[in-house]
Structure formats: structure tokens, C-alpha cells
Amino acid sequence: MRGTGMAAVVALAVLAPPGEARAQASNGNGIQGFLDNIFTGSIANDGQSASLAPRGGSEQTPSPPKRPASSAATAWSGEDGASGHPLMTAAAIRQAAANFSNCVAAMWPDAARRHITRENFERFTAGLSPDLRIMDLMDSQPEFTKAIWxxxxxxxxxxxxxxxxxxxxxxxPQFDxxxxxxxxxxxxxxxIWGIESNYSTQMGDRSVLQSTATLACVGRRQKYFRDEFLAALEILNRGDLRPEQLRxxxxxxxGPTQFMPTAxxxxxxxxxxDGRRDVVDNPADLIASTAxxxxxxxxxxxxxWGYEVxxxxxxxxxxxxxxxxxxxAQWEQLGIRRAGNKAFPYSADRAYLLAPAGAGGPGFLMLQNFRxxxxxxxxxxxxxxxxxxADRLRGGSPFVQPWPRQERVLSRAERLELQQLLARRGFYRGTPDGQIGSRTREALRGFQASVGAPADGFASSDVLERLRRR
Known part of the structure; x- marks a missing residue:
């Protein structure tokens, strides 16, 4: 979703939990926990690439909430991945898993170039085995989704x-x-701390070494995750974190704000x-690193970050x-007004307009900090x-305008049908995949304009019905 607008309901069809969406993004940056069972999937670009206490504790600083204990692992389904990628077939996954130990061992020269000692490489990779359940999570295709509201x-x-x-x-004191x-x-x-981990109570309980090693050796993004695995080894080699913290x-x-190892x-x-960069259990390091x-x-x-308009x-x-x-100022000349009849404090600031629920919901002018x-x-x-x-923490009010809560969320089959109908009419040039990204929204706007409807790019059930009738 990087660099694209978002139609509200279908946006969440492809919104992975934040920590995981960051892992799949091109910048390599790392909400999981309770969101894992609500939002799953991968970043959609229509085919484009897509609690804390200081170490040792302190009488002045409260201890963090306990991290959840590890839950029993769910077994891999043994099925082909939904992406259709050749490395995500069941046969390819099994073959790569059988070669896992050799794959990890073959990364030693790269680890040495990163100044990881042989002793630590052997220590931290000993006993690693692939977590193939990750293959199902990597290629999940949710049938139904949540609306942005x-x-x-x-x-x-x-x-x-x-x-x-x-x-x-x-x-x-740390924030000051x-x-x-x-x-x-x-x-x-x-x-970010609150959204990513519900203030350190839902950070995930998988071994980062096992996860990144699995993804470095199995599946469709091995090159990307090879770098993440080696970066995780660097963290442990330097002594910033202990293996039990790297979950x-x-x-x-x-960590509470969900760093990927390369990030x-x-x-x-x-x-x-104190000589360590502990973004898991040290509030000073966590807050400073996120800043x-x-x-x-x-x-x-x-x-x-922006204004409701x-x-x-x-x-x-x-x-x-x-x-x-x-x-x-230019947006004001086009009739855009700040919600609540407030003035814009810096009229020369540049912003883009986001209408996440189309013409039936609130608009937002997004500034640099939103980017x-x-x-x-x-x-x-x-x-x-x-x-x-952030605004609510500061004492701000809820959004002024209502969301179109009557809108029905499209199923994945309906999203595929919408793309196919847009393609049939010459508006969509991508490969239909059921994920609404920038190309689909652009095609929707073109179709809406052609029938005299507000060209807001919002993939509603109404626009799908219009496409079916034409």
C-alpha cells in the first residue's frame, strides 16, 4: 500500500498486522497479537512490490508487563500458497525445508563478513528448525475483511x-x-507503542531467529529475509539483546514498537x-530509537500529521x-474546509487529500508527518x-464526521469480480488478484467518471452492481 490512496472498506482486505506489514514493505521496517486473528494478508499494490523497565530494573521505574508465554505452534497446512509463486508450492516448501540446515550453514561466510564470531554463529543457529506454519501466514488470503472505521x-x-x-x-523524563x-x-x-503492541502486552512470541531463518531458506522472499536473519545474528553477537528477548x-x-532486525x-x-540498545525492555532505548x-x-x-476536512x-x-x-490555502480555494470550522495554522504547508470512505465519509488533508x-x-x-x-492522547476529540457504517464489505470473490469487470471495460490493466491497490482505485475513478458518479475510487457494493449492469 506504500505510495497509494486507500478506499476504505477494501483497504483492510490487504492490511497485514502492522509489524508484519512493515516486514513485507520495501523499506524493510518491522500490530500483531490481538490483530493477528482480525487482519491478515499482504501488502497490495496491484502487482507492484510491495511496559518497559531499564536493564536491571530501577526503584524509580516500574517493571514492564510480562510478555505472553509462547503458545503451542500450529502445524503447516501442507498446501500450496495462495500467491501461486513457484517457491510457495507444497513440493517446493518441503524441498526447501529438507535443505534447511544446509541453507543456514551456507550463510556463515556472510555472517563472518558482518564480524559475527564463529562461536556465536554456531551457538545461535544450533538446533534451528524451520517453522513452516509461516508459509500459510505469508500467503494468507482473507475472504472477508474489516472496514476502516x-x-x-x-x-x-x-x-x-x-x-x-x-x-x-x-x-x-524519557519523553522529555x-x-x-x-x-x-x-x-x-x-x-505507535500503543498501536503496535498494546503497550507491550501483545508483541508476538515467535523466535525472531527461527522466523527469519525459515523465511531466508523457504518461500518466495528468501533474499529479503536472508538480510533480516543475518541482522538478527548481529544484534545477538553485539549483545544488545538476548535470544529470549528476540521474540x-x-x-x-x-519489541513494543516492532522493529525488524535491519531497522x-x-x-x-x-x-x-548503558552500552546496549535494548528496544524490548528498556524504555529509554525504546522511546529514543522510535524517535x-x-x-x-x-x-x-x-x-x-494532517487534518480532518x-x-x-x-x-x-x-x-x-x-x-x-x-x-x-490552495485546498481552501477548492472548497475544502477544516472540520469544526477551525483554521489551518500553516496555510503554506503542502498536503494531499485522502478520502478513505469515498464521498460518503470524512476527508483528510495529509501532511509530511503522515508520510x-x-x-x-x-x-x-x-x-x-x-x-x-496521538491526537486523542494529546486531548483532542474524536473525528467530527460520521463514517458510512451502512456500507457492506466486499468479499474477496467480489473484489476479484470488480477487477475483472473493470478490465473487461478497459479501465483496469493489472492482473486481477482481489486486492484493491492504486491501479484498481484509478480504474474505479475512471469508471465512476464515465457514468457521472463521484470519482472517489471507493469500491462499494453499489459500484460493483453498476459494473454488473453495464
């Missing part, structure tokens, strides 16, 4: 907000120091000067595109949840 309801709720305010108060050093808004950091999602994202290498910092991540991705100090009835939704950024959230996780629904959660 349901996603926001799940993530931005009173209990999580209350816990977030406790976290902000408990770790106020990080805001001063990095210029990153504390509420944004606290929001997370099936894709290898770990840890780029962004993790020693926030308290460093956002800062290096282009965070603008003193600016918000009212879009006029006769608006040209062909302008609702990430590539069509304009100043806030930064999307670098953290390339899904606009996720970034919207982070921004809104």
Missing part, C-alpha cells in the same frame, strides 16, 4: 488511550529527553548510555491522490490510526 474502533478506544496516558506520565534531542512529538511515539511476529518484527540496525540507539526512526524518515518538528458535494475526487499535493507514519508502516489505515491516536 471498524479498524479505528478496535485500535483507538478508551482503555488503550487511558493506558497511553499512564505511559506518558510514567516515562515523562527524546523530544529535546530529536524533535519528535511524544504523542506520536506513544501512539516477535512471524515475519520477525520484535534496528539503522535506527536503534542507546538512550540511557530516531521517525526523525530519519523525515519528521517535521512542530507540525501535525469537510469535502464539498461537487468536489472533483480525481484530485484525491497522493501525487497531487497542494498547499492548504513518515507510512514509512513506518505502508498502510494509510495504519497511519490514520496512529495520527488520530
Amino acid at each position: 471498524d479498524y479505528l474502533d478496535i485500535l483507538v478506544k478508551d482503555a488503550r488511550l487511558a493506558r497511553g496516558r499512564e505511559i506518558l506520565a510514567t516515562y515523562k 529527553a527524546v523530544e529535546k534531542a530529536y524533535g519528535v512529538d511524544r504523542y506520536a511515539i506513544a501512539a 516477535g511476529s512471524w515475519a520477525g518484527a520484535f 534496528f540496525k539503522r535506527y536503534a540507539v542507546d538512550g540511557d548510555g 530516531n526512526n521517525l526523525k530519519k524518515d523525515g519528521w517535521q518538528t512542530g507540525r501535525t 469537510v469535502v464539498p458535494n461537487d468536489f472533483n475526487y480525481m484530485l484525491a491522490d497522493r501525487a497531487k499535493a497542494m498547499t492548504l 513518515v507514519f507510512m514509512k513506518y508502516n505502508p498502510a494509510e489505515a495504519y497511519a490514520l490510526a496512529i495520527g488520530h491516536f
Whole structure:
């Protein structure tokens, strides 16, 4: 979903839990836990690439919530992957699994080039075996999905907000120091912490070494995950984390704000000067590292992520595109108004219009910091949840305008049919896959414009019926 607009209901058809979506994104950055059973799948681009206490504890700093104990592993289905990739056939998976030990051993020269000692390589890879259940998770194709408003309801709720305010108060010294050093808004950091792991209570319980080793040797993304596996070995070799701390999602994202191993290498910092970068059990390191991540991705100090806006009835939704950024003053000239009749504080700031529920729901003007959230996780629904959660932690109000909750979520079969009908009429040029990405939304806008409907790119049941009738 990186770099694309999002039609609300179908957006969540392809939204993986944040930590796992980050693992699949091209930037290599790593909500899993309770979301694992709600949102599964992979990033859709229509065929395009897609709790804490300091170490040793402290009388001044509360201990973290306990990480959940490991649950019994679910066995691999033994079936071909839904992607159709040749490396995801059952036969290919079995063949790669049989060669797993040799595959891991063959990575020693690369590990040596990264200054991992032979002793540590042998120690950390001893007894590793492939977790083939990951193959099912990697290629899952959800039949039904959640609408964006349901996603926001799940993530931005009173209990999580209350816990977030406790976290902000408990770790106020750490947040103070990080805001001063990095210029990153504390509420944004606290929001990511809350959304990614429900404040360290749902971080995942899979071994990161086992997960990344499995994906480095089995399945369709071996080159990508080879780098993640070697980076995980580097983390252990350096002593930043212990093996028992390096647990997370099936894709290898770990810690309360879900770092992938390569992202840890780029962004993790020693926030308290103890010589380790512990983003799992040390609040100073966690907060500073997450801030460093956002800062290096282009965070603008003193600016918000975006604004809820009212879009006029006769608006040209062909302008609702990430590539069509304009100043806030220019948007105002087109009739866009900030919700609640508030003024835009910086009229020269550039933003793009997001209409995640089409013409029937609220609009949003998204600024640079929203794009930064999307670098953290390339899904606009996720970034919207982070921004809104941060605003609520700051004392802001819920969104002003209602969502079109009467809209029915399309099944995967219906999404495939919609793409096929658009292709038959010359609007869609991709390969139908049941995932609504930028090409499908562009095709939808073209079809909607051709029949005189608001060209909002929203894949509703109504537009599907129109396509069936033509």
C-alpha cells in the first residue's frame, strides 16, 4: 500500500498486522497479537512490490508487563500458497525445508563478513528448525475483511488511550529527553507503542531467529529475509539483546514498537548510555530509537500529521491522490474546509487529500508527518490510526464526521469480480488478484467518471452492481 490512496472498506482486505506489514514493505521496517486473528494478508499494490523497565530494573521505574508465554505452534497446512509463486508450492516448501540446515550453514561466510564470531554463529543457529506454519501466514488470503472505521474502533478506544496516558506520565523524563534531542512529538511515539503492541502486552512470541531463518531458506522472499536473519545474528553477537528477548511476529518484527532486525540496525540507539540498545525492555532505548526512526524518515518538528476536512458535494475526487499535493490555502480555494470550522495554522504547508470512505465519509488533508507514519508502516489505515491516536492522547476529540457504517464489505470473490469487470471495460490493466491497490482505485475513478458518479475510487457494493449492469 506504500505510495497509494486507500478506499476504505477494501483497504483492510490487504492490511497485514502492522509489524508484519512493515516486514513485507520495501523499506524493510518491522500490530500483531490481538490483530493477528482480525487482519491478515499482504501488502497490495496491484502487482507492484510491495511496559518497559531499564536493564536491571530501577526503584524509580516500574517493571514492564510480562510478555505472553509462547503458545503451542500450529502445524503447516501442507498446501500450496495462495500467491501461486513457484517457491510457495507444497513440493517446493518441503524441498526447501529438507535443505534447511544446509541453507543456514551456507550463510556463515556472510555472517563472518558482518564480524559475527564463529562461536556465536554456531551457538545461535544450533538446533534451528524451520517453522513452516509461516508459509500459510505469508500467503494468507482473507475472504472477508474489516472496514476502516471498524479498524479505528478496535485500535483507538478508551482503555488503550487511558493506558497511553499512564505511559506518558510514567516515562515523562524519557519523553522529555527524546523530544529535546530529536524533535519528535511524544504523542506520536506513544501512539505507535500503543498501536503496535498494546503497550507491550501483545508483541508476538515467535523466535525472531527461527522466523527469519525459515523465511531466508523457504518461500518466495528468501533474499529479503536472508538480510533480516543475518541482522538478527548481529544484534545477538553485539549483545544488545538476548535470544529470549528476540521474540516477535512471524515475519520477525520484535519489541513494543516492532522493529525488524535491519531497522534496528539503522535506527536503534542507546538512550540511557548503558552500552546496549535494548528496544524490548528498556524504555529509554525504546522511546529514543522510535524517535530516531521517525526523525530519519523525515519528521517535521512542530507540525501535525494532517487534518480532518469537510469535502464539498461537487468536489472533483480525481484530485484525491497522493501525487497531487497542494498547499492548504490552495485546498481552501477548492472548497475544502477544516472540520469544526477551525483554521489551518500553516496555510503554506503542502498536503494531499485522502478520502478513505469515498464521498460518503470524512476527508483528510495529509501532511509530511503522515508520510513518515507510512514509512513506518505502508498502510494509510495504519497511519490514520496512529495520527488520530496521538491526537486523542494529546486531548483532542474524536473525528467530527460520521463514517458510512451502512456500507457492506466486499468479499474477496467480489473484489476479484470488480477487477475483472473493470478490465473487461478497459479501465483496469493489472492482473486481477482481489486486492484493491492504486491501479484498481484509478480504474474505479475512471469508471465512476464515465457514468457521472463521484470519482472517489471507493469500491462499494453499489459500484460493483453498476459494473454488473453495464
